Amino acid sequence: MKSAVETLNPTRVRLTVEVPFEELKDSLDAAYKKINQQVTVKGFRKGKIPARVIDQRFGRGAVLEEAVNDALPKFYTEAINEAELNPLGQPEVDITELKDGETLNFTAEVDIRPTIEIPDYSGIEVTVDAVEVSDEDVEKSVEQLRERFASTSPVERAAEDGDVVTIDLQAKVDGEVLEDGVAEGVSYTIGSGELLEGIDDAVKGLEAGGEATFTSELKGGSAEGKEAEVTVKVTQVAARELPALDDDFAQLASEFDTLDELKADSRKRLENMKQYDQATQAQERVLDELLKLAEVPIPEKLLADEIQTRKHNLEHHQLGQMGIDLAKYLEIQGKTEEEFTAETEEQAVKGIKTQFILDELVNKEKLNVNQEELTEHLMRRAASSGMSPDQFAQAVVEGGQVPMLVGEVARGKALAVVVEAAKVTDTNGEVVDLEDDEDEVAEAVVAAAEGEPVEAAAEEKTEA
Incomplete structure (x- = not known):
C-alpha cells in the first residue's frame, strides 16, 4: 500500500492511498463467505456456493463492493498511522479508481489536530481578589442561619x-x-x-x-x-x-457551645469559600493569558459540532430542567439569538483551544494520571451529575468514556503546571500561594472552559 498526505490547511489533510489488489484477498474471501451465508442457489448447499457461481448469479460488482467496504477502514487506519496524524472525527472517503484484479485507489479528507507550539508561559502574571472576611460578612452569615431557625x-x-x-x-x-x-x-x-x-x-x-x-x-x-x-x-x-443571638442559639443551630465559637467557625467557612474563589479566579485568568500567547487554528467542522452540542445541551438539559425554552431564556437574559450564537461560538472556540493546548502540554511535560487521581475526579463528576459514584462509574465504563476522564484529569494537571510557573498576586500586592488542591481547582476550571459543570467541586470545597 502506498499513501501520500496533502495539507489542505493547518487542520485538514487529504490522504491519497493506492492499494495493490492482492491486499484485498482477505476481504474478498470474507465477502464471498458472507454472501454464501445470505443466499441460496439451487443445486448447492448453503455456504458451499463456488465463487464463480456467485459472480454469475449476483455479479462480481456486489462482491467487490462488500470487500472494499470491509477493507477501507483498515487501509485508512494504516495510512493515518504511517503519516503519524491525529484525526478528528470521521473522514470523507472517495474511491477514485477500482480495477478488478489490479488496484484500489481512494482519497480520504479528514480534520486533524493542529501542530501547536507551546509558548513560554513562565512570564504570565495575573492579579486576583484578596481573601478578606469582614465582621459584616460574619454577621450576615450568622443572620442567614438565624433566619432558618425562625x-x-x-x-x-x-x-x-x-x-x-x-x-x-x-x-x-x-x-x-x-x-x-x-x-x-x-x-x-x-x-x-x-x-x-x-x-x-x-x-x-x-x-x-x-x-x-x-x-x-x-x-x-x-x-x-x-x-x-x-x-x-x-x-x-x-x-x-427570630431566636435570640446567644449561646443557646449556637447550641440549637450548630455543634458549638457558644456564639463566639459559632462566629469563629462562620469566619473560617467564609475564608475557605473566598480562598476557593480566589484559586478559581487565578486558574481562569492564567488560562486566559495562556490562550492569548498560543496560536491555535480551529477545525471548522469540529467547531460547528461543538457549537451544536452546546446549544443542544442548553436547550434539552439545562433549560428543560428549568421548564423554559430557548426563546424565554433569551428574553430573561436580554439577548438576541444572534448575540447568543456569537457568545456560544466564542465559548466553543475557547473550549477547543483549551483542550488542544493542554493536551499538547500533557505530552510535553509527560504528565500521568494515577488511579487515586482518577477516582477522586470520578467522585466529583458523579456528584455534579446527580448520580452515585457506582452508577457513574458503571456508565463511564459501559460508554467507553474512561479515556475521556483521564484526559480531563491530565489537562487539569497541565493547567496547574502553568499556574505554578505564573506570578499570582492579590489586590493588596501579596503573592498568592495556590498549592493546596491546585489540581482539583484546575480540573474545575478546565471543565468550565470545555463546557462541563463545576458546581460539585465548588460545593465540596466550601463544605470542607
Missing part, C-alpha cells in the same frame, strides 16, 4: 413585610377563571418574591379575612405569559420570630 405565630393585625401569610388565590384571564388558576392555603412570606409580581403590595395592610385584586403576568400554567386578574384572600397572618 418560628411563626398567628397575629391579629394587618400584614407587614416579613410576615408569613396564608392565602387563597384565583386567577382570571379575559374574565374566565382558569382551571389551574385556583389555589387554597398557600403559605407566602411577604417580600420573598417567590410568587406573582404585585402580590406583596396587594397583601400588605390586609388582616385575616381581607381580600384584594391585582394584575400580574402569569409565570406558569396553561396561560403562562398572559396578563391575569388575580384575587388574593388572606386567611391568616403570622409574624416571624
